Amino acid sequence: MNPTLRHVIVGAGTAGIAAAEAIRKTPEAASITLISAESDAPYSPTVLPHLLAERISQRAVALRSAEFFDDIRCRLLLGRSVSALDADRRAVRLDDDSQIDFDRLLLAVGSEPLTPALDNPDGVRCLSFTRMTDLHDLRARLAPGCRVAVLGAGLIGMELAEALAGLGRGLQVLVVEQEQQVLPRTFNQEIAGEVLALFRAHGVRFQLGLRAVALEKAGGAVTLTLSDQRSHVADLVIGCVGVKPRVSWLAGSGIALGRGIAVDARMATNVAGVYAAGDAAEGPAADGSAGLNPVLPTAAAQGRIAGANMAGRSVQHDGWVPANFFNFFGRVAVSVGDNSAGPARSTVDRKANGGRGQLFFEGERLVGASFLGVPTDPGALSLLIRRRTPVREYAELLAQRPLEASRWLAARLQRGN
């Protein structure tokens, strides 16, 4: 291998850092440059609700210590956004028009929030909640007794709502969700209903099955009109309607784009030597399809795979499985795989140990599982789902004792028997 091989990573989130480390683990010498558009030490947006809820201080959320980057001999460029990629000349251009040449490039550029589609004639500030600056912004505006409207009861919206509800200080929280349930792509109605009840018990109000259609100024506050034409008054509106890969700057670069950056199982894009990982990567899922799965474990795995391949190893990602873990008001909710009830599916739904478990099967194979308030192992369940393991005969055991049973079956699978 060329000892001066230059590795450039755009994006210092979970995927980018995992890649940098994987590159350094190969014995050959190589240079690594990690570029972050943000000026904060690399962090994960996942921590934002936890910072808001003051479960942790900002000092304690750096993904890696400053020494870490020295240790792995990684040049870290903070607060420098990349504006263009010249795939032919193998260089990226930065916002100051300077250029960085690369031999291998990783696009771990992450995602950006979708803007809620609504009438906003007054140009009301609709906050988002995906960056550290958003948190600072929110904190600055979050006066006691503040009425907060959260648009979207997805992953970010619910975690944000939970954090706000936990803060006290007379905050009033309203969550608007166009689907009939909270966490619609994560849980089915039954468990979502239990989650909803939990939130309501903690004073969070919900408007389900409704869209925000308009924002207007109303004195120092805001009037939020929903699709049922009823209005709600709020001091702050936070848009949590979803995220999309931050890939618009790549248009015309020659990199094949779908909803995100299209990659194969090696995390390679269509351009030789250019890889993508994390929220922006549209990579293989375990079921053979390709898609986005903007969650931490997937970003970490994809980053590691990309880094290893960039550094000359040959490894493949075995495909992501949707998996989410929530801790709402001290009650754990876990969702793995596809939790929708389809015609060819059988479901096992059990209440046990004060909680609830649901398992979804296609024939003998586990395809999805959700648990609320029951100790379980989402990693083990992910493995069983990813490998399409025939475990129907243990459905009852999995429902009753999910932690032990999933770990046993996963371990058995890992040992090839």
Added chain:
Amino acid sequence: MTAGINPVVRDTLAIAFGACPPACRECVKACEHQRSLARIVALDLPEAPFHGAVTCLQCSEPACRDACPTGAIAQDEKGVTRLDSGRCVGCGACAIACEWGGINFDFAAARAFKCDTCDGRPACAAACPTGVLRWVESAALMRQYREPDLFTRGASLCPGCVAELGFRMAFRVIGEDAIVFAAPGCACALANGFGDKATTRLPAVMCLMTNGPSIMTGVARRLRQIGKQTRCVAFIGDGATADVGFQPLSGAAERGEPIVYICYDNEGYMNTGVQRSATTTAGARTMTTPVGPHLKGKTQAPKEVPLLMAFHGAAYVATASIAYPEDFAAKLKRALASNDGLAYVHLYAPCYVGWESPMDSVVEISRRAVETRMFPLWEADHGRFRITHPIARPRPVGDFTRLLGRFRHLGPAELDALGRQAEDRYRRIEALSAAMPLAEEHPRQ
């Protein structure tokens, strides 16, 4: 230069998968006692049925660490992955990322937590009553076995051969200041050379079945004469040791020749296609003790060569097993250190081909043989005895014979007899250790 000396090799918790007794949970209790929340989970599932234990085994590239959004999980300099609960926000990303059951979740505190090996002294392993959980000090092991492998890697022994394994293990411990002696048999392929090419970088002699210890006598005397410390070490099978080659071994032991003789005992003439030898276990089926209406395997008990050697003036005698590599290494070092006479190490070397068991079973067979008292691990220094791995509660002999097709024809009565033989063998050593005790521990080399 060599993989084995890499400093980041580290100790590990070895859990025999699914080998726990039902409803045991001693590991969980010990962990709770030590750490308040058990980091190890007993997979006690009588419905399955399955009884095992699982905890973090400290991946080299931990997915939990990579997924953690707060940097709360980090690997320390010893490679142990630690979770700093002060930085944990309870997001569960680690629990999703880990597919190995290494992350646990504290509902009350909304924090993840995991095993950190109790800084290398895991309470669970110490508490395990069955040996299912073991703390393997592999870093120390690798230091013991640090010498490079001086034998050809492409040697024509069966895949998974314990003779080949034992040979390499032994000489990693013994090192380069040695001359290796082989005799016709499976393992000689590592040392006999082929035509004008050598198969080892050590000086080597390919002896006859009948004269290994005698050639060694000549070489060892010569080395002593010219002031060399180089040790003469044989690695020779049971046929050439217990049968046709016993006389020269006896002679060399009686004369106190300063040689090290390792007998790898695969209990038969395996290189010629599985015929019985003097050390073949009673009842075993071989090609010359077949099973039919008039014959049911070997009718005689095995010749106890190590005991014969101990009563033979040998300076040091030991039995060893590849399932206990620390013990094997320590005994080899003692053998090398005993320069005032012959040192004899009897290495248990299950031949899965001749013993009729799966290709990857030799370590398990070796361990079971010890656990059932079929093959006691002991040593004798100048006629003083010590059991090096006492088996207080032996497993039933069936746990051993079950692994081997060569005992398949044995009925309950024959198995009982085999168990009694093993018991007698163990008690004999026990009695000798009581009557002529060897001081507890040699200084660690």
Added chain:
Amino acid sequence: MRFHSPFEGPWADPEAGLFSVRSGDWRQQRPVANGARCCRCGLCFLYCPTGCISDRVTHFEAELEFCKGCGLCVYICPAAAIAMRAEEGC
């Protein structure tokens, strides 16, 4: 006379290179290491009968030129980080 050996008798000098059979050709199944899972205990290295496991820094891996596919590394690995996969045509 064209002699192979410089010696009068059956001596061999390892400096000329060691004799080896391509024992990897015997293999019916190959060990595949999950490098990330490896706990770096080195037991596979210690227990490989052919001595063909080498340290790849991140993990240990068999050199397939000599690996006979016995599966002992899989048995001995406490982390279940190695799995046997059938060779094609076996």
Added chain:
Amino acid sequence: MAAPAYLPQGAQPADGLAPRLLDGNKAAAYGVLLCRPDLIAAYPITPQTPLLEQLYKFKADGRLTAETVEVEGENSALSAALGVTVAGGRAFTATSSMGLTFMYDAYLFASGTRVPVVMVIAMREQTAPTTVSCGQQDLMMVKEGGWVQLVCESCQEILDSILVAYRLAEDPQVQLPVNVCYEGYYLSHLSEPVTVPAQEAVDRFLLPVRDKRRPVLGTEHPMTFGTYVVGELYAEYRYKHCQAMERAGGMLDAIDGEFRAALGRPYGGAVEAYRAEDAEFLMVTMGSAAGTLKVVVDELRKEGIAAGLARVRMFRPLPARELLGLMRGKRAVGVVDRSVSFGWNRGHLFIDVKAVAQDLEPRIPVVSFIGGLAGTDLRRDLLAGAARTTWERGRGRAGAEVIWLGLE
């Protein structure tokens, strides 16, 4: 000054040392002592035992610095000897009869691996039936074993042959094990005046073993000894072995010359000719009976019968060229053997001689005389009868090809 009668023709005691009365075993022991071996390993067996005892006496007296190994059997004796030799030392062992057959695998191993050890065979009948008496049958059981084999006629020759044996064995052109053979009792226990050479003279003749070039087992340059060999390479080693045998045969004359220069005693090379040149017929034998046959030759010459004697000193490799030269122009050859070849039902040396005689033109009668088995005496009258019979065969008288002396 006339040479003492016990010395070979023309010999002078070069070192001026007074001869002393030694039996064959003791003479051998002195020979071994003078060669400064590094290790002696032997197992007691009649009639070799006094040789071993003498060596231990030397050791006890501090005259012998060699390692001594009281092995538990002959196989181990030879194996320990070849071990020390492979590791660069010089070794000695000795045996007889059943001891020789008990070390047969090591015997073949030593020659096939080209280890230059020296071993005395105090020759004895081969059991069974059980006996410990003299014969040459034990040597005959190993004649095809790939060793160089020297057969002595006198106690002086025993001592001298040990020196020659090491010189020959360790020569880089040879690298073969060498047997020094002498008959049990007839020589092993027969006392004769023997001149024991001075150590310095022996040292000049016999370089220390470290000056020889051959592979040495050890860690300085690790090598494998005794590799597994198949196919062409095996043939190569066999070929080299035969070539070394050829060279060993040709070298004995030169070594005898060196020996004479260093120690003053000449030997006649591989075959000692006694009044052979102008002989009408030739007797052939080896070992102690040669002395009696020399007397018989002298007596027949007095009668006008032109008898001659060829004594084979080097039995292996067989000095065929020398024997052929001596037989050329003779009318008949009689071979006296102290052994039998089953199946041929003739003497072993006879078979060799007869094979060599095939190259003679015209063909001449070759007669096998078997006698002296199990210690019976090859008396002058028996040997004279054998010589007369041979002479008569040369003159056309018909008769059996094999004659058992004393039985017929």
